[in-house]
Amino acid sequence: MAKPKVLISDELSPRAVEIFSERGCDVDFKPGLKPAELREIIGNYQGLAIRSATKVTAEVLAVAKKLKVVGRAGIGVDNVDIKAATSHGVVVMNTPFGNAITTAEHAIALMFSVARQVPEANASTQAGKWEKNKFMGTELSFKTLGLIGCGNIGSIVAERAIGLKMRVVAYDPFLSDQRATELGVEKATLEQVLARADFITVHTPLTEQTRNILSRANLMKTKKGVRIVNCARGGLVDELAVRDLLVSGHIAGAGFDVFVEEPAKENVLFGAPNLVCTPHLGASTVEAQENVALQVAEQMADYLLTGAVTNSLNMPNVSAEDAPKLAPFLDLAEKLGSFAGQLTDTDIKAVSIEFEGQVARLNVKPLTQVALMGVLRPQLTSVNMVNAPVIARERGIEVAEVKHERETDYNSMIRLSVTTEKYTRSVTGTLFGGKHPRIVEIKGIEIDAEFAPHMLYITNDDKPGFIGRLGTLLGEGKVNIATFHLGRDKPGGSAIALVQVDQPISNELMGKIVGIEGVMQAKALGF
Template identity: 65%
Template sequence: MPKVLISDKMDPKAAEIFRERGIEVDEKTGLSKEELAEIIGEYDGLAIRSSTKVTPKILEAATNLKVIGRAGIGVDNIDVPAASSHGVVVMNTPFGNSITTAEHAIALMFALARQLPEADTSTQAGKWEKSKFMGVELTHKTLGLIGAGNIGSIVADRAHGLKMKVAAYDPFLSEERAIELGVEKVTLDELFARADFITLHTPLTDQTRGIISAEAIAKMKPGVRIINCARGGLIDEAALKEALESGHVAGAALDVFVEEPAKENALFGTPGLISTPHLGASTSEAQINVAIQVAEQMSDYLIDGGVTNALNMPSLSAEEAPKLRPYMELAEKLGSLVGQLAHDALRSISIELEGAAAELNPKPITGAVLAGFMSAFTDTVNMVNAPYLAKERGLDVREIRHDREGVYHTLVRVAVMTDEGEKSVAGTLFGEAAPRLVEIFGINIEADLDGAMLYIVNEDKPGFIGRIGTTLGEAGVNIGNFHLGRRDGGGEAILLLSVDQRVEEPVMWQVCNLEGVKTVKSLSF
């Protein structure tokens, strides 16, 4: 039974879902980093919000951890590269609080337009400063949307209801999607020049950090108003303070800050500033939604192998997983085989899919090949960290899909380029479920890759089978199956032997010294 730790306060529905799916769950919140490190090795999954910090030290102690689920969007509190190197899937829930965050941005836009916080404070202080709080209408104003993803698209929809014009900047926004959203796709400079209100809905990356800089503000219309419910680092806070004080920026509403919790900030007290304490996802509906989603996603992965909203692994639905599982088993065995036989001076590895295999999601199959292949180099590898380990070693990984269907209904081929040229192995599924090797280094051979095996390259001459059988028999090695293949009669032949136990080194030397033997390797699957 998988075991999950919930280490941050979360809606009770999360624990309910884990238990309903047959997963043992502990709820231990408020742990120190030392306390978390002490117990994390017991768990297969870790469900968190923003309080728990998943550091390399925590991951070192998490010897059984398979998945981290973040109930929310941001993963700033998780060292994702370190998790990837440890083979831990990192998931978030990008859609559970989308509506809530979008509505908060709209609320802040209204608050800016009508100076609501200042008017409230003034009125409750016994003043009646009606003429002081002259606002602006949103109708017919231009909203500049930086980021047109899930949250940004909801904001655009709400803005249309307010009869606003929406101009959007997003490097990944296609013309077709812009038309679908009813927004005008513009460059960033065009957005700065035209927008009356600017709202940010983009992740914090090296490319977006400081996207609202002093230079950017200088390009904006005088009297622009800025809303940020995304990430604090998107705005140069010092530049924004200067622009607010000069009046070039009429107002700014910030739900996020560079340093949080923002109990002190140079912006506080600046005229025209509205601030909230990272409330974007703070509604009861959003808290329930993200708790449900993170529990369902983690359960799917731990039970069925389904991967949803992962940041370091291709998505694989719970429905896809059973269909892909035999292909992934085949792929891992082929990767392991080629890794054990041809792992020197490698330049590239390619994964080719034919027939029915070519119609499937290739990423999990590639991940399985790399996991099997990289197991020749390390014993702490899985589908999550295998691509990272391959990249570290400078290995060029290629995926190729063929529409054609050859001799086999479905075929997976793994080829590596070495200093000696290309070497490839291929396999298929029998009965849509049983992995079977069908080719090795250009020689047709059918074999089950399972347990301990011997790989022998020999001259195709009479008497060899008898000699190898006698040698192993005298050494007490029981042969399970013979698998034979050859290029031409009298030429080079391959023998794959399934044996009951791993062949010891002295016996390997005896086999090497048999007449006609060219290569002998011990294999394990």
């Protein structure tokens, strides 16, 4: 099997290149590519490793026909069009923990710098002025720190601040009472944080909900003398408002590591009093740069070589331990979906995937997505397990995932049901020997059949003579039967035949099969 090819288009630790190579990937290290240059070569790669410089736009993704994964060495993915990546079936990963400590420490450093006016005092002292009385600072101890965002980085800032004897109040809609208690922080509303905090630091991603969360109106709700720190993302804080409030004295000091436009060669904040700025250094330590580079290389290699998904932003995570356990079930789920999809010739209204037995104890999200992919692929060749849920949602298809704790006749079973305007059809499968997908039930009728490259599916009235007439037609058409599986709901009722054949069945022969007396549906299938 050919080795996956990975492109590193930003500056990463040389160790990342070594990891890709050691794990069995071909890797090209080409930092500094211009957008046109990236578009010209990206079609050759299954993986793209980036930092913040490379822009993974919809235009790039449109020509990245082989691309399976984009790995961002760092937290922020503002430079990746995740919606476009998802629609093209590309997994987007980041490394949220590799530089969390470094960024949190930088926020604390800026708090100290702003509180004690360290940069100005340094410049004054080295200029020989010795202006000791000019730089009157404030202590952090026993002050109230307001956290906006208490996730990976915010929680580390909280721990460090508590170590400095600060009181911490946190606004985060996703912060549970239990987690707040564990951290020793007080949960609060945004209004409460604004009103009570002596220092405010933001640690949220930039989304439509968080954009400008420290707007001019919200900044005016803070107490006079507040100090603001932003080491998260430009756009979370109204820069012009901060400048005006620094000038007026309402804000006593501000520390900014990130800006709306970067690189920030010019900014409305620059020159404001009591302002400390750094050039996006939050993750700029030797340890962090090494950590995120190694982490993104490991994650991408795992996905490309084993199917394990870690820190994905648009697909369920699958641990390296679970990936081999899921692999045969992924095969079964896809085949069941494909079986149902190939038999569906009208608009799909709903898809239900049920899991019973041991499989119900696994992480079934990827199984649901690959089953949905199988259902949709006969109609949409561009669908894959990453974009299948999006495509289903866009088409108004209701998707249900159900786990049953009850025991079954098999160790594990997956039942997939497709509802259209006319009917609901179900197909159930299991694994024989832990790895061989088999069909065990169709529309409530028990049957036992393997999947094969060439199959014939027939529903018919259970009457004598059908098998003989079908066998005669296949023989006359020079089609050899490999296996023949039958099932029925009751004697003389509805019957199902699944026939494995050695070669494709022509349209002409299918027409003759459909014409057999009692045949209600006949379809050639392939897996």
